[in-house]
Amino acid sequence: MNLEAVKLAAADNVWTAIFPELMLGCLALLLLVLEIVLPKRLHAIIPDVASAGLLGTLIGLCLNWNSATLGTTTFNGLIQHNVAGQVMRAFFLLSALLASMLARVTLAKQPMPKIEFYHILLVVTGAMMLLAQSNHFVMLFVALETLTIGLYILVSYFRTSTASLEAGLKYLLMGALSSGMLLFGIVLLYGVAGNPLLPGHTAQAMNYTELARFLTANPNHFVASLGIVLVLAGVAFKIGAFPFQIWVPDVYQGAPTPVTAFLAVASKGAGFAVLLGLCGPAGAFAPYAALTNPILMVMAAATILFGNIAALTQHNVKRLIGLSGVSHAGFLLLGVVALKDAPMAMGAIYFYLFAYLIASFTVFGVMAHVAGADDADQELDHYAGLAKENPFLATILAVGLGSLAGIPPLAGFMGKFFIFVSVFQAGHGTSLAIAIVGVVISIYYYFGWIKAAFFETWVPAADAAPVRPARAPVSLVTAVTLGALALASIVLGFYQGPLGQWLSMR
Template structure:
């Protein structure tokens, strides 16, 4: 270490470049301080304060969308600010605002500490934003672990419910295993590259090493291990075992966070690795991804068919969405435009998923894990708004024209067609057809009266009582549904936004 090194480190630490992440971290700390200094009756404003703060961060991100740091590597090459990174930062802040909103609603039915929930959501979001911009395996692993540890806590948050604790334990064990595999892969890559590069943990230099030695034994195993670790986060087969139980046991807002933000982070990282560092090893990456994608699409859809619990249903159907996204990732290896199709799909998936999760959170009773399909009976008659939002959200997830989900799938499928992935495309289309069955089963449950077994003497109705919809929830859900419809007709805002930085 000499003066030059220090000087370089000091100059490359551009704190302005990660202002949104810093602000989210500061906001998270401010929430804890507020809880300490505010009188107990005012504690309900803390999550509202969190949402307002996130709105400010979001506004700042959108105003500075063309960041002067674009293409730069800061923090001693630990971060690289890319166009995709900018898009995903906006994506994650939107996610975290919606999760905070759902968290207010979901936690109001539980006697649990609250502020910590909103705090952890903010920290996890900031870590996700750093993850998609990382350019070095140390940064990559540290942000990924921050996300995972945050989720361990969030998943088991309803500690009075045994299923939530079980979900937390299952997520902890399988998550630790996948982190270990990922870390082992990173270490093997580092060991293979050794001192042939100045810093072989850095993506650019590791890629240079891999390009020079296309058949290295240790590096090949490292690549496969890292892919396995990321596939766990995405929830791709054969790393999907944790999904049904964890999705059911986690509080519904956390399920939404896992389903949308965690999956999006995984897919974004997969794109980053497969198109960047591992590009010279596509002869190994490609077959692994193709087999995983085919299995993921089929497994997700077939397993979701028989589900009666809607949280399990949406978890298993989420596996198939991971499969469609991975199809786009594979296509992006030959057709660069497929990257934009994947990001468009992610955004559409966010809108539709949060519409559905909003309805689920509102309808859930005190026992958050007990959300049966039957409980949706007669929803359309009692509350047309919720039923309408549910129908739009599920229709968009199923990919029914003219909703946005259809366009999202269309973009990915066109990219796959252009890339010549005909077999995978055929499997994906079969998957979509299967998915229509269970998504419409859910819509049917909400729109048509379900015959109920008459209650026996002394038996109570297991269905949670329906409460009136608050104005803020109605506005949010209405906006999500409207956006899902509007993007089906007019995709220019998102596509232009994606193209803006290229």
């Protein structure tokens, strides 16, 4: 490559376009520097610095929403800047901010280093933000592996807990398998699209736009189809879709509660950001919708049924919330399937993601306070008497679980309603029926959890009362945050506001 080519390539490196990600990287390094230079008595302010940095980055992103780079690609086509990417950036920043709040409660119960947790959380968040804007398989794979490696560490962060270490090992093994499948699929697509004997061949097959052009010129190509299936399988691992969901219950149970929350919300959001970039109306795999849509439709139906049925027998609430998260991935997959024929499906997916974020962190906020020192041991019995001892937490829990169950007039109900309307518009009646059955099943275990918190269960005198851990006190900041999340679930159920504007996307 000559000097002029290097200059031309460098001219497209618009660093201001990824300013929020750069800020998170600098903030992550700053935390480590502060840990070194500050005396130990002042280390307690470092988590405050991390939270303030996340909040400041989120506010800055919102103030500069319509940036000059919106609607363009930078870094030689690696990154696509659009409104969907901006929305997902805000989604990940908000998820990280709420996870950092939960970490204050959970880490206070553990004799573990704390600063490194926030450092890794910031790095993973930045990688997710880049992943959501990727327009190139190299960018996708590098960002995906960066966040995945960070999550390996966070899942096994409680190194004195065998459950956490076991969860980290299982996540590592399953993550490595999914990464291998994803990479193998990318290699097949790159190889076939670069074949000069085929029409529309291109040397830039890693670019989504160029790959879509090649696939348009070569319909029903076997190797290309195989590559697409392998890539979808790799992404399905990340979102916990059937039949690649086997790691979810064990990893969710063993991971620290803030990490479980981050996995359930942000990691799932990142997977769907990738899926929308690949299978959306302008995605790389759009020319092969006749192949991808049936696969995703069957996967969605199986995911909804498996997640809800498996959750029925769970008594550990972390496993229960993990399996319920599997079913939510199925509902979102139905939205992806409906994209081709229902204009409102894209907006429905984004609204569902935000409704799921709000409801999930509401529930996980209560879980963090009810859990004891053994973070993996969180049983339904531990919620006995919660309504009497702490009516605030019990009410917050009921609102969060009600939204996850899809009970009107909460945001979760509207999220499911928009998805169902999209599926109906797309003409997928069977999938819609399965989704409704899944909602009915989910009401049983969600309300079983609410029942445990609000109603006393008779225990025979011969049986010992369940031993539950001491509940952590609720700080003012946490109480305000959880109250705001619960209120947001209620308000969005009645008035969708700016988020509802996504329903008019074409």
